[in-house]
Amino acid sequence: MLLNIKNLTKRFGGLTAVSNVSFGIERGEIIGIFGPNGSGKTTTLSLIAGILKPTSGEIVWKGEVINALTPFEVAQQGLVKTFQNPQLFPELTVAEHMRIACHLHVKRALGLGRLKTLLGKGATGDLEKTLSKKIDQMLELCRLYKHRNDEAGALSYGGEKMLGVAMGMVCDPELLLLDEPASGLGHDEITNLDAVLRDLKTHGVTLCIIDHKVGFLGRLADRSIALHHGAVIASGTTAEVLANDAVVTAYLGKKHA
Amino acid sequence: MRLAILGGLLVALIAPWFVKSDSTLAIAIYGFMAASLAVSFNLIFGFSGQLSMFHAASFGVSAYVVTILVTSYGWNFWLAIPCALALVVVLSLIVGTICFRFKLKEFYFAVVTLAFSEVLRLITLNWNSVTNGSLGITVVEKPALWTPWGTLTFSSGVSWYYVTLALLVVVFVICQRVLGSWIGQCLAAIRLNDQLGETLGIDVFKYKLLSFAIGSALAGLVGAFYGFYAGFVEPHYLSITLGLDIVAMVLLGGINSLIGPVIGALLLTALPHMIELSAELRIALYGAILIFVILVMPKGIMGLLSSRKNAA
Numbered sequence: 001m002l003l004n005i006k007n008l009t010k011r012f013g014g015l016t017a018v019s020n021v022s023f024g025i026e027r028g029e030i031i032g033i034f035g036p037n038g039s040g041k042t043t044t045l046s047l048i049a050g051i052l053k054p055t056s057g058e059i060v061w062k063g064e065v066i067n068a069l070t071p072f073e074v075a076q077q078g079l080v081k082t083f084q085n086p087q088l089f090p091e092l093t094v095a096e097h098m099r100i101a102c103h104l105h106v107k108r109a110l111g112l113g114r115l116k117t118l119l120g121k122g123a124t125g126d127l128e129k130t131l132s133k134k135i136d137q138m139l140e141l142c143r144l145y146k147h148r149n150d151e152a153g154a155l156s157y158g159g160e161k162m163l164g165v166a167m168g169m170v171c172d173p174e175l176l177l178l179d180e181p182a183s184g185l186g187h188d189e190i191t192n193l194d195a196v197l198r199d200l201k202t203h204g205v206t207l208c209i210i211d212h213k214v215g216f217l218g219r220l221a222d223r224s225i226a227l228h229h230g231a232v233i234a235s236g237t238t239a240e241v242l243a244n245d246a247v248v249t250a251y252l253g254k255k256h257a
Numbered sequence: 258m259r260l261a262i263l264g265g266l267l268v269a270l271i272a273p274w275f276v277k278s279d280s281t282l283a284i285a286i287y288g289f290m291a292a293s294l295a296v297s298f299n300l301i302f303g304f305s306g307q308l309s310m311f312h313a314a315s316f317g318v319s320a321y322v323v324t325i326l327v328t329s330y331g332w333n334f335w336l337a338i339p340c341a342l343a344l345v346v347v348l349s350l351i352v353g354t355i356c357f358r359f360k361l362k363e364f365y366f367a368v369v370t371l372a373f374s375e376v377l378r379l380i381t382l383n384w385n386s387v388t389n390g391s392l393g394i395t396v397v398e399k400p401a402l403w404t405p406w407g408t409l410t411f412s413s414g415v416s417w418y419y420v421t422l423a424l425l426v427v428v429f430v431i432c433q434r435v436l437g438s439w440i441g442q443c444l445a446a447i448r449l450n451d452q453l454g455e456t457l458g459i460d461v462f463k464y465k466l467l468s469f470a471i472g473s474a475l476a477g478l479v480g481a482f483y484g485f486y487a488g489f490v491e492p493h494y495l496s497i498t499l500g501l502d503i504v505a506m507v508l509l510g511g512i513n514s515l516i517g518p519v520i521g522a523l524l525l526t527a528l529p530h531m532i533e534l535s536a537e538l539r540i541a542l543y544g545a546i547l548i549f550v551i552l553v554m555p556k557g558i559m560g561l562l563s564s565r566k567n568a569a
Contacts, residue, residue, distance in 0.1 A: 049456065075458035083456075089449035100446045104458040106439050118434050171457060 001060075002027045002206060003048070003079075003175060008057035010043055010230075017043040019230040020057070025175065025208060030201055032221030032238060033210040036250060040230035041210040042084060045177050048208075049081035050074035076104060078174035082167075084183065086160035088152045094163060095148040098135040101167035105131060135170060142166040142196055158189035162196070169200065176200075178209045182216045190216060214251070218242055226250070262516055269422055273415050280530075282414040286486060288526040289421035290479050293428040295506040295518035297475035300432050302504070303512035304441065305468040306448035308363060310371035310500050311352055312476050314378070315345045317495030319477030320484040321381055324394050329387075334400040338481045345477035346470050348377075353469040357462050371497060378495035393491030396484050417486050424482060425519070428475050433515055435471060444468055498540075505547050511557030520558055 003025040010018040018040045025031050033041050046052040048059055050071040058065050061077055069077070089097055106114065109127050139145040142162045147155060152163055161181060168176050181197075182190050197207065197220055211217050217224065217238065224238040226247045234244035241247055269285075276282060294316060301309045322341035326332040332340075352373045356366050381388045388394065401410040411420055435441060443464045446454035451461045484490040493499075502525070510521025525546070529539040554561045 051456075071455040072458050072460050075456055080458075081456050083453070087450055087453040089446060089453065091449065092445075100442055100454070100459075101457050103439070103443065103446075107458075114439055117438050118440075120434075167457060 001025070002062060003208075004058075004060040005044075005048070006058040006060065008044065008047060008059065009055050010040075010047055010052060011055045017230050018047065018054075021227070021230070021232055023225050023232065023235060025206060027174075027206055028204055029222045030197075030207045030209065030220055032217035032224040033208065033227060034212060034214060034217050034224065035227035035233075036212060039227040039250075041212075041227055042179055043230075044227070045081060045179050045208075045210060048074075049079065049177060051081075075171065075173075076107075078172075079177065080168045080171045080173035080175075081177040082161075082164040082179055082181065084179040086157070086164050088160060088163070090153060092152060093149055094139065094144055094152050094155070095135060097152050097163060097167055098139065098148075098170055099131070101170045102131050102135065104171050105134075138166050138170045141199055142169070143192060156189075158185045158192070161185065162193065165193075165196065169205070173205070175206045175208060178207060180211050181209060182211055182213055194220065214242060258516075266426070273418055279414050282418055284527050284530050286414070286417050286421045288523045289418075289425045290483055290486075291502070291506060291526045292519040292522035293421075293425045293479045294476055294503050295510065295522040296425070296428050296432055296515065297472045297479070298503045299507050299512060299515070299518045300435065300475070301468055301472035302507060303514075303518075304436055304448065305444045305465060307465060307469065308367040308504075309469065309472070310367050310497065311349065311374050311469075311473060312503055313497070313499040314374035314495050315349060315473040315476040316480035316483070316499070317381065317490075317492075318348065318377055319345050319480035320490045320494050321388060321394075323481040324396055324484045324490045325387065327398055328394060328396060334398070334485070338478070341481050342474050342477045345480075346474050349470045349473035350466065353466045357465045357469075371500070374495060374497070374500065378492055381495060382492040388492070391492060393489050393493075394484075395489050397488070398485070400482075400485055411485070420482065421486070424479065428478065429515065429519070431471075431475065435468075436515065440464065440467065502543065505543050505550075507557075509546060509550050509557055511559030511561075513556060514559040514563075517557050517559035 001024045005021060005023050008018055008021045009016065021040070021044060023031075033044065035041055043052065047054050050066070050069050050073065054067055059067055061079060066074060066077065089100065092100075106127065110117070136145065136148075139148055142165060144159065144162055144166060147159065152160065155163060161184075165178065165181060181193055185193060194216070197209070200207065209217060209221065221238045224235065224241040225232055226234040226241050226244065228246070228250040233246040233250060234241045272285070273282065294312065298309070298312045301307050301312070319341040322344055323334065323337040326337035326340060327334055352370060356369055361369055382391055399410050399412045401408050409416065411417055436444070443454070443459050446457070446459055447461050447464055455461050480494070483494075506521040506525050507518045508521070509525060510519065511517030525543070529542060534542060550557060556564070
């Protein structure tokens, strides 16, 4: 198992945001986590990414407990998260964003050999070529190639979110955590996102997507988990979860269920 | 841009043949040292986004250490420099670790680094047996450089002119190398959005500390030479006044450029001498220029130049 979450709990003072959540993710699958607003989806993702520290429970990544790691260490382990509200580097172009996101590549490829580049030595020409090819491919895949020299702030909201996915992907993550990638997007943008994520799946990327839009996840996810008030109320194939009584009740209330 | 910088350097290299006035030469020498301080400060401030008030302390501590090692212990000047720099790096790592571990940013970072800087200033002021207190230490020794063509003693104005110009070039090239490398990219990421940088695998703490240590060490390098040119070291070297002067130079020149602080430093060093003001008015002028720059051209002279160029 690639990622194994065991009895994860997070309390903020008297509020239990995530309560005793357990689930696992296998390599190559797309996992959906859904639930209404305030059900603990984003908190769960932030716990996995090391942005928040769990109150109790374990996050096991490839057999090792990673509870104590900082966000950049988690990213170095191959677990990358995107943000619900697009996060950008103001002033920089789309391509420059992507170049910064290649940080881990440069680190892996050169290691301490990076110090040589300070003296103007070391074979970086090939690496730069590989990286710019990789960046172009990823921008092409995410339908951002024609905007590569635009300032990222000038992109549409959907474009900014897509840039977040592209930056996450160019890190070559083993697992990409997507925080509500579809929220705030128009119909066309969702269709586009859907196509991009399907492309990623064919490239063998493992995805964990959270969203409160059931329809979007229903088309995409192999397996799903439903959260309500911080606890898992259903898990299984996406169709099973969507048919689950507790899930329907959580979304629509008892009266309409 | 590159051509303009090289042209400026060429003019600076041949200037002593035409400029015979000692006072003009002295202004240039102080200007070069101020510019070196401003360029190294901007690595921490403009390029990494950390408003350090520790720069004057790094400069002053190094000036004291080198002076004391040479005058009291008879060390060789060139041997004393690495020792002073090592101490400055250790101090900056301690101060930086404390500040960055507690995630101090902007004014909180400025206030805490200022506090550390004041502690060091008070030590130099009160540790009479070593630092001679408020009187400072007079330096009569002149550093010498052994060349294949004989010993070159830094005593004349012209020799100091070239030494300090070389110092500026060294500091400039080091900063340029660092900023042009992957380190510069990480620093930009941290300055613009450290949370995003961190989720992309950038060790924010390490790179903040690295830029703080490199910038402080370069300030120490300037300090090592300064006392020997000025002929004395005193606790005032570590004062907030110097720290703010450097901020003013960088803001005037432009915080988003490497060459901007050089222009700002040369202008602010030369300006008071040109209009011959008393010390009090000089400080008032600094204040006025700071206010003017922030109001009229927040990106400084270089910012103004590049926006003109884009508009044209």
